[in-house]
Amino acid sequence: MEKNTAPLRRSEQLREIIEERIATGQYRPGMRLDETELATEFAVSRTPIREAFMQLSSAGLLDLRPRRGAMVQEISPQKLCEMFEVMAELEAMCARLAARRLTDADHQALVAAHHACQSAQEANEPDVFYRINEQFHLAIYAASHNGFLIETATALQRRLGAYRRLQLRVRDRVRTSHGEHAAIVEAIIAGEGEQAAALVRQHVSVQGERFNDLIASLDNF
Numbered sequence: 001m002e003k004n005t006a007p008l009r010r011s012e013q014l015r016e017i018i019e020e021r022i023a024t025g026q027y028r029p030g031m032r033l034d035e036t037e038l039a040t041e042f043a044v045s046r047t048p049i050r051e052a053f054m055q056l057s058s059a060g061l062l063d064l065r066p067r068r069g070a071m072v073q074e075i076s077p078q079k080l081c082e083m084f085e086v087m088a089e090l091e092a093m094c095a096r097l098a099a100r101r102l103t104d105a106d107h108q109a110l111v112a113a114h115h116a117c118q119s120a121q122e123a124n125e126p127d128v129f130y131r132i133n134e135q136f137h138l139a140i141y142a143a144s145h146n147g148f149l150i151e152t153a154t155a156l157q158r159r160l161g162a163y164r165r166l167q168l169r170v171r172d173r174v175r176t177s178h179g180e181h182a183a184i185v186e187a188i189i190a191g192e193g194e195q196a197a198a199l200v201r202q203h204v205s206v207q208g209e210r211f212n213d214l215i216a217s218l219d220n221f
Contacts (some may be wrong), residue, residue: 011051014042018052022061022072023162029074033062059158083160088204090153091137092197095184098143099193106143107189113139114185121178129174130165136181140200143188177203 018038021027035053039046053070056062063071075083098106113136120129137157141150157164168174180203187196 009048010044011048011055014038014044014048014052015055017042018056019059019061019162020165022056023166027072029072031072032068033070033072035069059161061159061162080160080163083156084163084205087153087156087160088201090149090156091140091204092201094141094144094146094149094153095188095196095200096193097146097149098140099188099191099196101145102143102188102191106139110136110139110143110185110188114181117178117181121174124174126168126174127165129178130168133164133168133177134161140184140188 018027018033027033033053035046035049038049042049053062053064057064057070061073063073065071098110102110113132116132117129117136120126120132134157138154141153144150168177180199184196184199184203187199
């Protein structure tokens with residue numbers, strides 16, 4: 001059910017697989033990942049593996065060291081919570097500015113991403129929803145028309161990508177997430193900046209029960 005998204009390049013597919021293995025603990029902090037072994041496992045050359053490593057390094061999930069290869073970075077539950085707190089505030093700022101600065105093109109991009117998310121949700125495709133959900137959030141960033149904010153929010157979104165994907169696998173989270181999107185879109189289009197910011201902050205935050213669900217999902221893999 002990928003009609004709404006472009007096919008992923010092989011390196012991007014590999015990045016998603018490795019990213020999830022890191023998030024779920026299959027690849028533990030400090031573990032060295034071997035290009036040759038992974039190339040053999042996935043029946044590819046080392047080039048897409050190397051490209052995937054570069055993407056994961058720029059997202060802060062791998063530490064690439066000369067002559068030592070790729071090492072999995074460690075993120076403690078406390079740091080993960082802190083990162084989501086910052087992400088929530090950055091996205092709230094994006095939503096507030098988007099409500100003030102929304103152009104016709106921004107409007108169309110946001111609504112298109114929202115409808116694509118709905119299709120993925122109705123098809124019960126959490127991984128497809130995750131990828132389109134990224135586009136939904138990027139559309140909000142773009143609508144802020146603040147280049148530095150867009151750059152900062154996008155970088156942290158990439159850093160948290162594996163964990164945001166995992167969170168969507170908590171029971172009913174995709175359906176709930178899409179419902180939250182609808183309210184966010186309505187507030188932004190209506191020009192209600194403070195309401196949009198509050199809704200996005202609540203949508204992104206993983207405090208309390210939602211953070212416990214995320215940590216439990218990590219422990220169960």
